[in-house]
Amino acid sequence: MRIATLVVGDELLNGEISDTNTAAMGRALGKLGCRALEGRTIADSEESISATLQELASRYQVVLVAGGLGPTRDDLTARAAGRAFEQRLVLNDEALESIRTFFQEQRLEMDPRNEKQALLPQKAIPLANPAGTAPGFVLTQNSCRLLFFPGVPAELEAMLECHLPPLLDEWFGDRPPMGERVLKIFGLSEPKTESMIESQPLPEGVTIAFGVDHPFVHLKLRAAGDDWEERLDQTEVSMRKKLGDFIVARERETLAQNVAAMMKQSGLTLALAESCTGGMVAEWLTAIPGASTYLDRAAVTYSNQAKNDWLGVSKRILHEHGAVSEFCARAMATGLRQATRTDITLAITGIAGPDGGTEDKPVGTVFIALSAGDAEQAKRYTFGGTRDQVRRASACMALEWLRRYLIEHQRR
Amino acid sequence: MRIATLVVGDELLNGEISDTNTAAMGRALGKLGCRALEGRTIADSEESISATLQELASRYQVVLVAGGLGPTRDDLTARAAGRAFEQRLVLNDEALESIRTFFQEQRLEMDPRNEKQALLPQKAIPLANPAGTAPGFVLTQNSCRLLFFPGVPAELEAMLECHLPPLLDEWFGDRPPMGERVLKIFGLSEPKTESMIESQPLPEGVTIAFGVDHPFVHLKLRAAGDDWEERLDQTEVSMRKKLGDFIVARERETLAQNVAAMMKQSGLTLALAESCTGGMVAEWLTAIPGASTYLDRAAVTYSNQAKNDWLGVSKRILHEHGAVSEFCARAMATGLRQATRTDITLAITGIAGPDGGTEDKPVGTVFIALSAGDAEQAKRYTFGGTRDQVRRASACMALEWLRRYLIEHQRR
Numbered sequence: 001m002r003i004a005t006l007v008v009g010d011e012l013l014n015g016e017i018s019d020t021n022t023a024a025m026g027r028a029l030g031k032l033g034c035r036a037l038e039g040r041t042i043a044d045s046e047e048s049i050s051a052t053l054q055e056l057a058s059r060y061q062v063v064l065v066a067g068g069l070g071p072t073r074d075d076l077t078a079r080a081a082g083r084a085f086e087q088r089l090v091l092n093d094e095a096l097e098s099i100r101t102f103f104q105e106q107r108l109e110m111d112p113r114n115e116k117q118a119l120l121p122q123k124a125i126p127l128a129n130p131a132g133t134a135p136g137f138v139l140t141q142n143s144c145r146l147l148f149f150p151g152v153p154a155e156l157e158a159m160l161e162c163h164l165p166p167l168l169d170e171w172f173g174d175r176p177p178m179g180e181r182v183l184k185i186f187g188l189s190e191p192k193t194e195s196m197i198e199s200q201p202l203p204e205g206v207t208i209a210f211g212v213d214h215p216f217v218h219l220k221l222r223a224a225g226d227d228w229e230e231r232l233d234q235t236e237v238s239m240r241k242k243l244g245d246f247i248v249a250r251e252r253e254t255l256a257q258n259v260a261a262m263m264k265q266s267g268l269t270l271a272l273a274e275s276c277t278g279g280m281v282a283e284w285l286t287a288i289p290g291a292s293t294y295l296d297r298a299a300v301t302y303s304n305q306a307k308n309d310w311l312g313v314s315k316r317i318l319h320e321h322g323a324v325s326e327f328c329a330r331a332m333a334t335g336l337r338q339a340t341r342t343d344i345t346l347a348i349t350g351i352a353g354p355d356g357g358t359e360d361k362p363v364g365t366v367f368i369a370l371s372a373g374d375a376e377q378a379k380r381y382t383f384g385g386t387r388d389q390v391r392r393a394s395a396c397m398a399l400e401w402l403r404r405y406l407i408e409h410q411r412r
Numbered sequence: 413m414r415i416a417t418l419v420v421g422d423e424l425l426n427g428e429i430s431d432t433n434t435a436a437m438g439r440a441l442g443k444l445g446c447r448a449l450e451g452r453t454i455a456d457s458e459e460s461i462s463a464t465l466q467e468l469a470s471r472y473q474v475v476l477v478a479g480g481l482g483p484t485r486d487d488l489t490a491r492a493a494g495r496a497f498e499q500r501l502v503l504n505d506e507a508l509e510s511i512r513t514f515f516q517e518q519r520l521e522m523d524p525r526n527e528k529q530a531l532l533p534q535k536a537i538p539l540a541n542p543a544g545t546a547p548g549f550v551l552t553q554n555s556c557r558l559l560f561f562p563g564v565p566a567e568l569e570a571m572l573e574c575h576l577p578p579l580l581d582e583w584f585g586d587r588p589p590m591g592e593r594v595l596k597i598f599g600l601s602e603p604k605t606e607s608m609i610e611s612q613p614l615p616e617g618v619t620i621a622f623g624v625d626h627p628f629v630h631l632k633l634r635a636a637g638d639d640w641e642e643r644l645d646q647t648e649v650s651m652r653k654k655l656g657d658f659i660v661a662r663e664r665e666t667l668a669q670n671v672a673a674m675m676k677q678s679g680l681t682l683a684l685a686e687s688c689t690g691g692m693v694a695e696w697l698t699a700i701p702g703a704s705t706y707l708d709r710a711a712v713t714y715s716n717q718a719k720n721d722w723l724g725v726s727k728r729i730l731h732e733h734g735a736v737s738e739f740c741a742r743a744m745a746t747g748l749r750q751a752t753r754t755d756i757t758l759a760i761t762g763i764a765g766p767d768g769g770t771e772d773k774p775v776g777t778v779f780i781a782l783s784a785g786d787a788e789q790a791k792r793y794t795f796g797g798t799r800d801q802v803r804r805a806s807a808c809m810a811l812e813w814l815r816r817y818l819i820e821h822q823r824r
Contacts (some may be wrong), residue, residue, distance in 0.1 A: 005425075011623040013417075013448045015439030016630060022453055027427030036425045037460065041417075041434055041451030044621060048449065071603050074621040085713040085797055103719055106796070111603040119780070152624060154798055191483045191523040194466025209456060209486040211423040212564060217426060272712075279691025282712045286690025289766055289799060297718035299711060300684075300694045306709035306752070310722060340718070355699055379612075386566055387701060 003029060004060045005039045008049055008067035008077050009151060012041050018154050021066040027252070028160035029064075032168055033178055036064070044068060049080035057084070057144040062168075067151030069134040072111040077148060078120055078137075085141050095126040095135040102133050124148075131158035133292070145171060178224040181232045183239060184249040185217040186400055193217050197242050200338035201232045210248060214385075216255075218250075218376045245407070248400060251285045258397045262406045263294040268343035270402075272298035273311050273332040275323065275349040276366060280395040303333070311335040311347075322361075324349050329367035330378040337371045344354040344372045344405065346398050350381075352390045366394045370401050374409075377401070413584060415441060416472045417451045420479035420489050421563060424453050429779070432565050433478040440572035441476075444580055445590055450475070456480060460490035461479045469496070469556040474580075479563025481546040483525040489560060490532055490549075497553050499533035503542040504622040507538040507547040514545050536560075544571035557583060590636040593644045595651060596661040598812055606628050609654050615643045620694040626797075627805045628660075628667075633725070635774055657819075660812060671811045674818045675706040680755035682814075684710035685723050686742040687735065687761040688778060708754045713744070723747040723759075732774075736761050741779035743788040756784045756817065758810050762793075764802045778806045782813050786821075788815070 002326065007027045012019045022039040029035055037060070040054050056063045068077030082089045092138035103110040117134045120126060127136035127147070134150035136159050147167065149156045153354030185193055190210050197219075202208065205225050211218040219239065223231040240247060248255045263270055272282050272295075282298035285291050299310045304323060307313040312335030313328060321327040332347035357363035362382070369378035383393040417437045424431045434451045438808035441447055449472070454464050459478065468475045480489030494501045508530035515522040528545045532538060539559070546562035548571050559566050559579065587800035597605055602622050609631075614620065617637050623630040631651065635643040652659060660667045677683060684707075686693050694710035697703050711722045716735060719725040724747030725740060733739040744759035762778030769775035774794070795805040 009623065009628060010621060010632065011625070012434065013438045013451055014442050014592065014684060015435040015437070016623065016632075017625045018430060018435040020430040022424065023427040024428040025427070026425045030426050035455075037455065038464070039425055039453030043447075043449065052450070064676075070622070070624070072606050072622040109608070113603040113606065152626070154626075154801060180426065189523075191525040194484050194521070194525065209422060210482070210484040211421060212482070212566070213423070213429045214566075218423060220422065220428075248628070252791065274691075276698075277695075278703065279686075279694035279712065282691035283689075283695045286688075286712070286714070287800065287803070291690065292714050294625055295712075296715045297711065297713050297722070298691055299709065300691060300698070301709050302698070302704050302706075303708045309751070310709070310711075313483075339721070389566060391699070 001034055001062060002060045003034055003036045003062045003064070004056050005036045006052060006056060006063060006065045007039070007041050007151065008044065008065065010044045013043055021151060021156055024157050024160065025066065025155060025383065028164050030180065032165060034168070044074045046074055046076045046080045046083065049077055049118070050084040053081055053084040053146065057141045057146060061144055062348070063144060063146045065146060065148045066156050069117060069136070069148065069150045071133070073115055081124075081139060081146070081148065082121040085121065085139060087123055088121045091115075091140065092118050092120040092124065092126055095120055095137070098128050098135050099133050102129070109115045127159060127163050129155055129159055130156045130162060136163070150180050153392045166185050177228055179222070179225050179228045179232060181221045181236060182251055183219040183221070183236065183243070183247050184253070184255070185243060186215065186244070186248045186255060186396060188217060188246050190217050193219060194242070197239060200238055200242055203234055206231050206235050214389060215396050219243075245404065248403065255396060255399050255403070255408060257288055259403050259406070260285055260288045262292065262403065264290060266294075266406055267407075268294065269296050270294050271296045271336050271340045271342040271345045273336045273345065273347040274298060274300050274306075275302065275332075276352040277348050277395045277398070278302070278392050280391055281346070281348070281398055284395065284399070296340055299336065307332060310339065312339060324351055324365060326366065326367050326369075326378045326380060329369035330376070333369035334373035334376065344370065344402065346370050346395050346402060347381055348398050350390070350394055352394075354387060364390050366390065366397075367400050368394070368401060370405060372405065375405060413446055413474060414472045415446055415448045415474045415476070416468050417448045418464060418468060419451070419453050420456060420477065421655060422456045425455055429508065432822070433563060433568055433617050436565060436569050436572065436582065437476045437478065440576050442592065444577060453747070456486045456488055458488045458492045458495065458728065461489055462496040465493055465496040469553045469558060472556055475556060475558045477558060477560045478568050481529060481548070481560065481562045483523065483529055483545070493536075493551060493558070494504070494533040494562065497533065497551060499535055501531045502534050503527075504530050504532040504536065504538055505531055507549070510540050510547050511545050511716060514541070515791045532694045539571060539575050541567055541571055542574060543567045560648075589638050589640055591634070591640045591644060593633045594663055595631040595633070595648065595655070595659050596667070597631060597655060597658050598627065598660045598667060598808060600629060600655070602629050604622070605631060605655070609651060612650055612654055615646055618643050618647050626801060629810050657816065660815065667808060667811050667815070669700055671815050671818070672697055672700045672703065674815065676702060678706075678818055678821065680706065680821075681708050682706050683708045683748050683752045683754040685748045685757065685759040686710060686712050687714065688764040689760050689803050689807045689810070690714075693758070693760070693810055694802055696811070708752055711748065719744060724750065724751060736763055736777060736779065738774055738779050738781075738790045738792060741781035742788070745781035745783035745790070746788065756782065756814065758782050758814060760806050760810050762802070762806055764799045764806075768800060776802050778802065778809075780810050780813060781804070782817060784817065787817060
């Protein structure tokens with residue numbers, strides 16, 4: 001099936017915001033065993049949108065469009081679609097009704113501007129929006145089906161989930177079997193990963209590819225054919241033999257999600273002491289529903305006083321070794337565990353930069369410590385890159401320590 | 413100037429990661445008074461990359477390409493460029509030397525795979541990469557200049573910064589004057605913002621547009637002509653008259669950056685108590701260098717015990733009113749201030765969902781409190797949307813309270 005995506009908005013081209021909608025459409029297609037062959041990004045100009053729609057409709061069987069269905073005057077997608085395919089805009093009763101219902105249900109007053117969102121090309125079939133005001137719609141132009149969705153990410157995702165599977169089923173029936181699986185690797189570089197698996201023969205019809213999502217390397221396994229799933233399973237097993245514990249997540253899982261699930265299952269409790277990561281680990285874990293079942297608390301202890309008050313780090317350690325030291329990391333973890341009586345504590349202290357580095361402890365120097373009834377560890381790392389990259393690598397490494405501790409703990 | 417961007421990578425089309433490179437290129441162009449007319453995203457296929465390069469080279473004067481210059485075998489951009497423009501690949505001495513130097517400087521061993529990154533089309537002019545191994549390059553094809561950059565975001569940004577301004581200057585000299593300014597609005601919906609400014613006449617040649625970056629509304633002012641800057645200044649003044657304190661940031665500033673700058677300037681100290689936001693406010697503030705000058709600490713108090721230990725919230729309040737209550741929020745802020753002797757404390761407690769809501773306190777119910785020597789406030793909010801949206805709206809609202817407090821404090 002030949003599929004393309006199109007996202008509309010000046011803000012995506014001038015760099016005001018990063019586009020997450022192409023990725024959301026890609027994931028929704030992937031779940032259905034499909035993939036887009038290309039993605040386009042275009043400005044809020046009726047002429048460009050219209051020309052791009054015509055071009056994509058002549059080249060592809062399905063075009064997913066996101067954005068430009070809002071209530072303000074720079075939302076031009078419906079108008080551009082009408083122009084591209086020579087259809088008048090008409091006030092669509094079904095769409096208008098769904099907008100009114102949305103406002104009633106949210107007990108909000110409807111702004112007259114929102115009526116504009118029901119002005120659709122004459123032959124458009126509206127698609128209900130479960131999460132917002134802008135209805136989507138479908139247009140058929142010769143052999144191409146165009147699906148128009150709003151650009152607000154939460155609305156787009158809700159609409160993709162409810163409309164895409166039945167529409168693709170209706171139009172194309174059974175789709176050619178193919179699939180992909182992503183293994184997420186932490187602690188190895190891209191060339192290092194490739195060299196570790198290159199001696200591994202791949203089953204027929206299976207190909208591999210690499211990607212980087214700092215600090216992770218993504219290893220992508222692909223297979224086509226009726227038994228693609230079986231062949232991917234087989235390949236995953238052989239990759240796990242070579243890469244072992246460096247594989248920290250698969251598919252849409254994240255390291256944080258896996259650690260959160262393991263924590264929940266373990267019945268153990270956790271407290272965090274973060275200095276240079278400033279709450280990043282806590283924020284990641286609490287982004288996942290159910291964190292309260294295992295997370296007791298987290299301390300972002302920027303000042304020495306805070307490290308002393310809440311974590312019991314002695315003034316002597318802070319004075320003699322400094323806040324960025326193995327001694328301090330160790331004292332943060334053990335002090336927090338004593339204070340909170342949680343089962344596991346993790347501490348992170350380091351120099352994220354851009355300033356604050358010294359010859360002995362350059363920017364990127366980070367100490368991580370873990371304390372539990374049956375384990376006390378601390379280690380120094382040197383991470384490269386920007387402040388954000390140092391913070392991310394530190395937070396991921398702390399989660400990785402927790403993951404490995406929980407694996408060991410389960411084995412006992 | 414007709415400019416397009418192209419990003420290469422399966423992972424961008426299948427939704428594994430969201431593309432930030434189109435936005436980075438857009439910002440780099442914007443700084444030079446230019447904008448891309450379209451953006452393309454294409455898979456790691458030599459054939460598609462080659463065909464897209466040919467098509468873009470025939471339509472545009474400048475094409476910025478990011479991605480596919482890495483060391484592994486699915487990095488195909490240089491090969492595809494050679495194929496598109498009928499140039500052999502040769503080992504480029506200058507590029508090879510710069511890769512070797514990079515590894516030496518980082519005291520890392522060079523993997524033989526990295527040599528491949530110096531295989532460039534015959535007529536390519538290499539561009540040094542200050543932040544990584546993959547050199548970029550320039551190709552000229554008829555009247556189009558194509559610039560190839562690596563896809564790792566930090567490397568791309570470093571290369572755009574050092575190479576793009578001198579190259580565009582060299583090729584095109586003075587560029588037609590035009591500019592855009594973004595005002596970021598918090599606390600008003602998109603239609604509400606539009607209705608508040610619609611009576612405001614715009615100077616000639618100035619246009620406005622809207623965008624949403626939840627929970628913010630972006631108001632974009634645009635002007636062309638020699639005096640575009642002056643006309644944007646004038647428009648900004650009149651928009652500020654109408655929208656006043658709802659404008660929380662402009663251009664690339666964020667609310668968190670502005671609050672951080674105000675905190676630094678005030679000489680005051682801050683401590684945070686976060687429950688449902690799980691450290692989001694602390695993470696945002698500490699992402700900005702210099703947070704240690706004003707941020708004493710943050711407590712992510714998920715358990716009641718933590719609220720009692722660190723914030724001094726009484727068991728009576730937790731029992732009688734619950735952890736999600738105005739009483740609790742107020743007690744968190746005042747207790748933290750007493751414990752830490754900081755000048756200002758902020759507390760956030762709420763139900764981010766998807767579970768945990770009740771009839772009285774549905775999902776999205778959030779209480780925010782601020783405590784300072786001259787102010788004690790607490791308030792209930794109901795935010796809509798997903799867990800992530802509720803958390804973001806709560807964190808932004810807490811920062812907005814701090815911003816408004818600091819404005820008041822300055823005026824005194």
